[in-house]
Amino acid sequence: MSSDLYEAIFRRRDVRAEFTGDPIGDETLERILIAAHAAPSVGNSQPWDFVLVRDEGTRGQFQEHVRSERETFAASLEGERAETFSRIKVEGIMESTLGIVVTYDSERGGPAVLGRHAIADAGLYSSCLAIQNLWLAATAEGLGLGWVSFYREEYLQELLGIPSRIRPVAWLCLGPVTQLQEVPDLERHGWRSKRPLVDAIHLDRYREVSREA
């Protein structure tokens, strides 16, 4: 298993269809969570938590909810977009080995969080940095991970007993996979292709780029 950083960055995929459901070794899972927990955070607040969801009943309920949100999104589309979307799988909740729900607690490290007085969302950003560490570590360990975002935060709070002050940031499906796709799902299925890096780089001032769709 290679844990080269650049290799992990480029091999990493957002997995839906390739989970095998095989178990993950305790030490592997621990390395992945230690990596997530080593992320930077505003004011060293470490505002994240990780809810490991293995319970089949809970996952089944969440999957039902995600299906209904999928339908809500599908109903907003027309023509080619609707047809393309119909071919895209948006979650691997039951097929993956477990779900990891990453949350954000805005009261952690308070009341005065160093670096957050001017930007309230800076704490939320920290939970995202932990997710990317987790994702890269999972990839380096040969596992797949898929971020599910077809859900309402209130639903997930209710389902997992998450207090209302704490926001769920992601449901991550994690587990061994048959393979990681070379081309991301949304490109393979014709949903949206990549933007050239050069378009994203600006020198000293932001320049308006021709507005891509």
Place this chain on the structure above:
Amino acid sequence: MSSDLYEAIFRRRDVRAEFTGDPIGDETLERILIAAHAAPSVGNSQPWDFVLVRDEGTRGQFQEHVRSERETFAASLEGERAETFSRIKVEGIMESTLGIVVTYDSERGGPAVLGRHAIADAGLYSSCLAIQNLWLAATAEGLGLGWVSFYREEYLQELLGIPSRIRPVAWLCLGPVTQLQEVPDLERHGWRSKRPLVDAIHLDRYREVSREA
């Protein structure tokens, strides 16, 4: 130079005082930006942009703004907190080689961004994932990076000509360093120490942990 993932994750620091101001090779900077641009994004929207700020005048103005925001935060503190904060450096804007401002464009990939209809912030999260890729790549390249968040978003939009629909997410100071500290600044200076991983892990349901400060 080692680019081991776990080593980058654990060596990574939020740098303020150790920048040398030495130049960064073009190829090194390119590898770092390619890594950032390879981050996952909701609906493959790639909503980030990178404004590379080398201009000394612009950086000087931003530093002045950050100083005044530092004073605003300092004025909210009392006693030991005020004293501890007074010893902490919050930015290396002029000492670093360049600033990289990472932004979020909510209209990129619109109007129907796959995976964002139920969670408006999912796009913002994508820009954060790009930042963590960038940070780890910088660390693997032997550079230091420091995220400055003592600023008002409107000020930075005005300073860099960023349209009002686009949010600045971070000002990242980047450059060669004399060293990366072993212990993070906020721990060394007694601002806040780390939380044990075990407190952050929950099984199947969120359990209320004793509320740490």
